[in-house]
Amino acid sequence: MTIENILKKHLIDVIDELYGQKPDKAQISFQKTRKEFEGDLTLVVFPFLKLSRKNPQSTAEEIGASLIQKLALISDYNVIKGFLNLSISNDFWFGFLRDNAFSKDFAYKTVEEGKPILIEFSSPNTNKPLHLGHIRNNLLGDSVSRILEAAGNQVVKLNLVNDRGIHICKSMLAWLRWGDGETPKSSGMKGDHLIGKYYVLFDQHYKEEIAGLVQDGRSEEEAKNEAPLMLEAREMLRKWEQGDEEVRELWSKLNSWTYAGFDETYTRMGVSFHLTQYESQTYLHGKSIVQQGLEKGILFRKEDGSVWADLSKEGLDEKLLLRSDGTSVYMTQDLGTAAERYAKYQPEKMIYVVGNEQNYHFDVLRIVLAKLGYSWASCINHLSYGMVELPDGKMKSREGNVVDADDLMNEMYKTARQKGEELGKVKDSNSNEAKELYQKVSMAALKYFMLKVDPKKKMLFIPEESIDFNGNTGPFIQYTYARIQSLVQKSGIKPDSSAINDKYGILPKEKEIIKLIYTFPEVLDSAAAALSPALIANYAYELAKGFNQFYQEVPVLKEEDVDIRHFRLVLAAFTAETIRSAMALLGIEMPERM
C-alpha cells in the first residue's frame, strides 16, 4: 500500500471528525512536495474549505495537527497558503529500504495466471528492408511488452508478416529480369537489402515505361495501368493466387532471403516474437464472418455484389468488406485474424502497434466487430504512434530519402566508437569488450531517443543531431549506472541490509533518491496503463540525474565513518539496480563499465 493510500484513508476520518462530513475521494489530491519546501507529500486543502468553512491556512493547520497525532508515519508538517506539507518519518524510509533494497526488480510483479494480452507489432512487408519507421514500431512494441509483463501480465508477442501481394511480385519480376541469378551469398548483400534493390529497380523501369506511354499521348492514369511491367506483375500475382508452382517456388526463395535479413536486424535490436504469422496464410480469413453478418442482415450487398457495412449511425461512412468479385480486403482479413486470435487466447486485450495513419481503420474494425455481435470488440487497442519525420519532410521509399534500419545502427555504432576513443574509454578498440560496449551504448542512444517521446506524437529525426550521447540520453543513464558499479566495487564492501539503520538520519539529498526509487512501482503501473515507455524513460533519466547530483555533493567512499559509507553504498547499489530495472523495460542493456 502506498503512502498516499494510507494517508487518504486516515484523512477521510480526520476530516469527518473535524467537520462532521466525509470528503469526496476524488477531491483528495496528494502531490510530491516541491523541492523548495520542507516535506515529502503535499495535500491541497482547497477542496475541503466548503466543509471546514474556514480559511485555507487554518484548515490546513487543523488537518495537519490531527494527522500527526493519529499517524506515526508523519513526523512533521507545515502549511504554506492552501498547501499542507507533510514529512514522512525516517522509520518509514528505512523500512522501505530494508524491505526492497536487496530484492531484484523490486517493482516487478510476478506474472499472473489468467487472461493474456496479445500485442502485434513490426508486421513488415517482405519487399524491402526495415527503416526508421519500423524501428519506432519495433521498439515500442518490444518495450510495451516488457512493461506489461513487468506489471504482472502474461504477454504474447505477435508478428504478422505481409508476405504476399503485388509488391513482392514486383521484386520477383525485377529479379527474374535483371537479377542474373544473384543471391545474398553471391552478392554479399543482406537478403532483405537484395530484395529491396530489385523493388527499387522495378520502380525505376516502371517509371520509364510510364513516361514513354505519356509521351505517346496516354493519360498518367492510363499509363500507370497499361505499363507492360505492371501488367506482368499483376499476371504474376494471379498465378501466385492460383498456386502456380514456379511462381510459388520463386516466392518462397526470395522471401526466405528477406526473413534471414530481418532476423539479423531483429536480433541486433533485441526484439523477438512468440509467434510469427504470415498473411499468405491468413488473407482468406474473415470471409465467413462477413457471410454471417450478411445473413443476419447486419451487413448489406450492393447491386454489383460487393458487401458493405453501414457505419453512418456511428458517424462514419460505409465501409467495403468484400469486393464485387468476392475477394477480401484488408479489413476483412483483420476481422478474421482478430476473431481467430480471440478464439485461441481469450485475451484481456489485443494491442496493435500501428502508425496513426491507420487510426480510422481501427475505429472501423472495433465498430464492425461490435456490430457483428462480438462482445470482445472493446478489447481491441490500437497503440497508435506518430510518424518519424526527417528534416526535409516525410520518408518516401520511392524518393529514396529513407533511413535504413541497418545503416542507422551501423552509423550509431561508429559514432559510439569514435566518442569512446576520444574519451579514452577503452584501451583496445578492437577487443571484444570494447565492441560489446559500443554496441550497448549505440543501441541505448537509439532506443532511448525513440522511446522517450510520447508515442502518439510525431517525431523529428535529424540524423546529425538527434542521437546524442550527452544529456538526456541512454548513454548518460548507462554512464551513471556504470559509475555506481565501479563505486561499489572499489569500496570492497558488499552492501547488505545490516547497513540500514536510523543511527544517522537521512540527508535531504539521500531522501530525494529514496523518494524517487519509491515511486518506481507507480511509474511502472501508469506506464502499463498508458502503454507508454516514455514514462519509464523519463523516470530513468530523473533517477540517473538525481544520483549524479547526489554523487557530486555527498561523499560516499571519502566518508570517514564506515557505517555511513556502508549505508550510502547500499543506497547507491539500490539506485543502480532500479535504474537497471527501468532501462530493462525499454530493452536497454547496461554496461558494467564505460
Added chain:
RNA sequence: GGUCGCGUAGCUCAGGGGAUAGAGCAACGGCCUUCUAAGCCGUCGGUCGAAGGUUCGAAUCCUUCCGCGAUCACCA
C-alpha cells in the same frame, strides 16, 4: 469539406486541474594531483498558437478561431 491528432525556450522534448511552467541541445562562464568530465554548477532564453468560458485555482477541462499533419479507395 467531414473526422481525428498535434501546437510549451532558437532546436528536440517533459509536464495533461494546483504553489514561482521544467529538462537536454545550442550560446556564454566556472569545476579534472579529490569516488569515472559520456559528468557537475552557473548565466542567457517563455504573452504554454489566439480569444472566450468553467473553477478558489487553467499550459492542463469546454467552445470558437488560426496553423501543421493524418485520414475519408473494390491499396495493404
